[in-house]
Amino acid sequence: MMLLCLALLANFMLVAGHDHQRLVQICAVLLGASIALVERRTVADLFSGRPGMTLAAFFVLGMLSAAVSFAPRFAFFEVANLFLLYMLAAMVAAEIARHGQAAILFVLRCLGIMCAFYVFLFIVAYVGGLSLGIPLALDDFTTNFSNIRFFNHAQTSTLPLLILLCCLTPRPSKLRWLWMAVGTYWWMALYATTGRGTLLGMAAGCAVVAVLARRRAVPYLQQVAVTAVLGLLAYFVFLTVVPALLGVEGMSSFMYAIDRTAADPSSGRMPLWRLAAALIGQHPWLGVGPMHFAHYTGHLHIAAHPHDWLLQVGVEWGLPALLCLLIAVAYGLRALLAAGARVRHDDAANETIFVALLTGAVAILVDGLVSGVVVMPQSQLAFALYLGCAIGWQRTMRPAAQAAPDGIHRAVGAVCIVVAMVGVIAGAWPGAAARLHGEEMTPAEQAVNTGTQWPRLWKAGYF
Secondary structure: OHHHHHHHHHHHHOOOOHHHHHHHHHHHHHHHHHHHHHHOOOHHHOOOHHHHHHHHHHHHHHHHHHHOOOOHHHHHHHHHHHHHHHHHHHHHHHHHHHHOHHHHHHHHHHHHHHHHHHHHHHHHHHHHHHHOOOOOOHHHOOOOOOOHHHHHHHHHHHHHHHHHHHHHOOOOOOHHHHHHHHHHHHHHHHHHOOOHHHHHHHHHHHHHHHHHOHHHHHHHHHHHHHHHHHHHHHHHHHHHHHHHHOOOOOOOHHHHHHHHHHHOOOOOOHHHHHHHHHHHHHOOOOOOOOOOHHHHOOOOOOOOOOOOHHHHHHHHHOHHHHHHHHHHHHHHHHHHHHHHHOOOOOOHHHHHHHHHHHHHHHHHHHHOOOOOOOOOHHHHHHHHHHHHHHHHHHHHOOOOOOOOOOHHHHHHHHHHHHHHHHHHHHHHHHHHHHHHOOOOOOHHHHHHOOOOOOOOOOOOOOO
């Protein structure tokens, strides 16, 4: 848990830009894999049960797709990186399953602290800019991110957890005011940067829990409403009224979002979706190769991924792999709902945790239909943290203990982790070494990454 939290903190506070955030993420998954091999407690649970078997089939199909792709090195990296992120989530889940609600609170407080530090960066930029008469800019909200949307992607997984932290912190505690302030800022930043995908995901998540959890969802939804309204008030006070009083231009994010949506509701994604559909028709079984949308979309020069997780898996991994992933997601949602059904009606804390985790699941799945929430390094780490909390919590609600895994499962899990580590190192090393040394792009990279760069593995995402 600490490893994942430290990686998220480093990307928020210590490193700047997509490439360096990716390097932090690579270090995190490799270090986490090493810890898992030494501890030998997580490796056996990676593919346990029916959900694990469907995920195993998903990754096997990804390996087959990578083997026949144009650039296997990039494809194998994608498969290996996602597998190790899943392994990190499994490690978090194992800790939560062992220590219960106390472990969830620890994770939430670590998240709250790192987000509070990130809020401090905005405060410095805000006060410094206004004191010098410099108008506010979107970059003030997204320090250390190469694109404002990459920050929004991380918000999708973290906002439901921050609101949960507010709910679980006792009202007399002074820390509750800090968490409320952080949650309020998270909403204000979301409004200011017009993160429509995250807003849509949160709205969908709240609607789902209102229908499925009903009265149990009321305390959490009340906290969502309070922080969202406070964020709206903070937007108008700090981003419009105060700048106007100081003679500095304020923000007009809402008008921008309305005009942009009216002009093009898909925000330029339609060509990406059409290309993805065409490639699926040409390569339905194994796809074009993991990460390989970044190879086939260079002529569009819009993005290096389809901005839709369903299309991304379908076009890159193939339809059978997409089916396996959908089955695994269905199993996971069913397990989460079953765990929620086992919560006693007098157990307010666990009821709230269930509602928050279900909200987060829907928010991520919905936002992922229009964004790259599953692509960028910081949002991948945040998603792994959320997934670990969700899996771990639902395990704590099981009525019976699981059977201890045998030696074969441990051996298979260890082999998979070692192979994935090799895939990540082999796929990332040439580019990682160049970025660590500050080297320029190679002529081949420059040829396909002219003008604006569209990130995938690295900021210069096309290959």
